[in-house]
Amino acid sequence: MATRTALVAWLSRSCIISCMALVLPPASFGTLVRSPLELVVCQVRHDERPVSVDTVLAVQEALGGSDGFFSRIENVERHTAALTIASGAMGSPAPEVVHGWHLKSADRGWTAALLPEQFSLETTRYTNWGEFHSRLRALIEAIEKIDVPSLEQRIGLRYVDRLVGLPVTAAVDWARWISAPILGAPLHDVVGPAVRSVRQQVEFDLEGDTVCALRHGLATEPDGDAVYVLDFDMYREKAQRFSGKALLGAANQFHQQADALFQQVITDDLLTYLSGQRDD
Amino acid sequence: MTDLLIGSCNDDVFWTRSERTEAQACEAAAQLGPWMINFIGSRLQSVQRSPGRVMLIALPGPAFDGWSYGCGEAVPIRNTWAHLVESTGGWDNVGTCIALVIKDIVSSEGWGANTSPHRPPSNDPPVDSPLADVLSTVDDELRLDDAINEVKNRLMLSEGELQAATGLSRSTLWRLRSDPDSGRRSTTEAAIWRLHALSSALVRVLGADGTRHWLSSGDPSPISLLNSGHVSEVERAADRLLFPRPRVERSFAGVDDSDYPAAQTAHRETTTHVAPPLPRRARRAPSGEP
Numbered sequence: 001m002a003t004r005t006a007l008v009a010w011l012s013r014s015c016i017i018s019c020m021a022l023v024l025p026p027a028s029f030g031t032l033v034r035s036p037l038e039l040v041v042c043q044v045r046h047d048e049r050p051v052s053v054d055t056v057l058a059v060q061e062a063l064g065g066s067d068g069f070f071s072r073i074e075n076v077e078r079h080t081a082a083l084t085i086a087s088g089a090m091g092s093p094a095p096e097v098v099h100g101w102h103l104k105s106a107d108r109g110w111t112a113a114l115l116p117e118q119f120s121l122e123t124t125r126y127t128n129w130g131e132f133h134s135r136l137r138a139l140i141e142a143i144e145k146i147d148v149p150s151l152e153q154r155i156g157l158r159y160v161d162r163l164v165g166l167p168v169t170a171a172v173d174w175a176r177w178i179s180a181p182i183l184g185a186p187l188h189d190v191v192g193p194a195v196r197s198v199r200q201q202v203e204f205d206l207e208g209d210t211v212c213a214l215r216h217g218l219a220t221e222p223d224g225d226a227v228y229v230l231d232f233d234m235y236r237e238k239a240q241r242f243s244g245k246a247l248l249g250a251a252n253q254f255h256q257q258a259d260a261l262f263q264q265v266i267t268d269d270l271l272t273y274l275s276g277q278r279d280d
Numbered sequence: 281m282t283d284l285l286i287g288s289c290n291d292d293v294f295w296t297r298s299e300r301t302e303a304q305a306c307e308a309a310a311q312l313g314p315w316m317i318n319f320i321g322s323r324l325q326s327v328q329r330s331p332g333r334v335m336l337i338a339l340p341g342p343a344f345d346g347w348s349y350g351c352g353e354a355v356p357i358r359n360t361w362a363h364l365v366e367s368t369g370g371w372d373n374v375g376t377c378i379a380l381v382i383k384d385i386v387s388s389e390g391w392g393a394n395t396s397p398h399r400p401p402s403n404d405p406p407v408d409s410p411l412a413d414v415l416s417t418v419d420d421e422l423r424l425d426d427a428i429n430e431v432k433n434r435l436m437l438s439e440g441e442l443q444a445a446t447g448l449s450r451s452t453l454w455r456l457r458s459d460p461d462s463g464r465r466s467t468t469e470a471a472i473w474r475l476h477a478l479s480s481a482l483v484r485v486l487g488a489d490g491t492r493h494w495l496s497s498g499d500p501s502p503i504s505l506l507n508s509g510h511v512s513e514v515e516r517a518a519d520r521l522l523f524p525r526p527r528v529e530r531s532f533a534g535v536d537d538s539d540y541p542a543a544q545t546a547h548r549e550t551t552t553h554v555a556p557p558l559p560r561r562a563r564r565a566p567s568g569e570p
Contacts, residue, residue, distance in 0.1 A: 043302055234301075
């Protein structure tokens with residue numbers, strides 16, 4: 001009886017996955033001259049409202065006008081179609097079309113998107129957080145000034161790192177670059193050598209209300225290159241009154257947490273390599 | 281009309297439906313067409329034909345969120361496709377399948393020659409839509425017997441090799457050919473239609489002679505792989521021919537001294553092994569900035 005009670009108690013403890021908000025040690029690395037960053041995007045979702053031509057022109061003007069950094073305006077449409085099958089019946093309602101605007105830099109490396117239910121800033125030409133943050137600040141301040149939403153529903157900051165060009169011929173070779181507990185299956189004694197690709201999603205509760213969805217995995221590209229993708233999506237999903245100051249504070253926090261998490265996920269060897277202190 | 285049905289299975293258990301921070305970049309969608317073909321091909325379970333309609337039944341997978349293919353970013357897929365239909369139950373219940381009307385979307389304004397749901401800038405190079413090409417060649421009236429003959433002819437397969445490639449026995453093939461309408465054997469037919477799609481795509485791109493040449497080249501050659509039933513490996517090899525990956529320029533800003541804050545510059549000066557900054561690379565800024 002005592003054994004059974006103990007078993008029930010153990011099961012009660014072990015069957016519930018509890019997690020605590022993680023306070024990460026801050027990142028200790030500086031500039032990465034071989035940064036694998038491919039995409040950085042910060043997106044804010046808010047209550048829905050149409051984005052008029054006047055609004056987008058005013059935002060562009062606030063960001064420097066047609067001669068400024070975001071010199072191009074492009075109309076975008078998002079098509080969403082739905083088909084429902086139920087009990088043999090099939091219905092295909094007309095696609096929903098959402099109209100919005102993109103403000104683009106002249107080199108197209110930066111996009112500020114204004115859509116009815118969201119705005120975002122993204123770049124494939126990330127240089128440093130200082131630049132990104134200042135452009136994000138300008139965008140948020142412009143929106144606050146011109147057509148402020150009532151409600152913030154979600155803010156996310158996403159870093160997509162793409163590791164390629166490293167001496168990797170088998171999945172297990174990533175163990176040199178990716179932290180072993182994160183890498184997972186390729187390290188298995190028996191099935192590891194057979195691993196061809198890996199895709200995993202891990203969600204972390206971080207300090208504050210931050211959640212990080214880390215999507216990561218390895219694959220071989222069609223041209224034969226081994227690639228490892230680390231996709232950090234830091235976000236907070238909490239409806240609250242829209243506040244530009246709060247959004248910028250959250251973005252700052254996400255950035256620091258993403259850097260700290262990045263360091264936990266990779267090995268010292270990779271950090272050394274990315275820092276440019278060693279050639280491989 | 282071509283439909284794609286995707287069974288729901290239990291992926292929600294393992295792949296939570298957390299919303300994603302979405303990107304907008306058009307270049308992120310450059311691989312959408314090939315990716316979608318891959319997606320369909322790898323999960324195709326069966327094909328059902330009826331007058332005026334081809335129904336593909338496929339399994340879903342986490343690759344629906346598939347950033348790991350090609351240039352790595354499939355956010356537009358997420359935006360458009362993942363929101364199409366909700367799946368709420370098991371595969372056995374048709375009413376709980378995710379369903380996508382491929383051809384409707386291909387022919388719609390939002391797809392067609394543009395693989396991004398967002399209209400690309402007019403001066404961007406057009407993005408091919410192999411999905412549209414493939415679907416435009418779908419012949420709703422093609423009989424299974426004709427399809428088998430085409431597969432054998434295009435892929436130079438004997439009856440025995442066709443059995444090996446499809447995993448179907450001689451008697452099953454005979455039954456399918458002799459009485460294609462006797463009951464539903466869509467799952468059984470799928471192996472044949474899979475090969476037919478592969479052979480059609482190869483002939484379309486390489487021509488009949490080119491296809492035969494390609495099939496017999498290399499070691500192991502695709503034809504030997506087919507003969508040993510390794511259709512997936514042949515599809516992977518063909519994928520590189522059918523969908524050559526466009527070279528997406530990775531345009532990152534260069535890093536120069538002005539990018540470094542003063543403290544960082546001092547740090548760099550004391551590090552003798554730091555390689556000179558590479559051109560066209562981004563950097564991850566130190567924590568705490570700005």
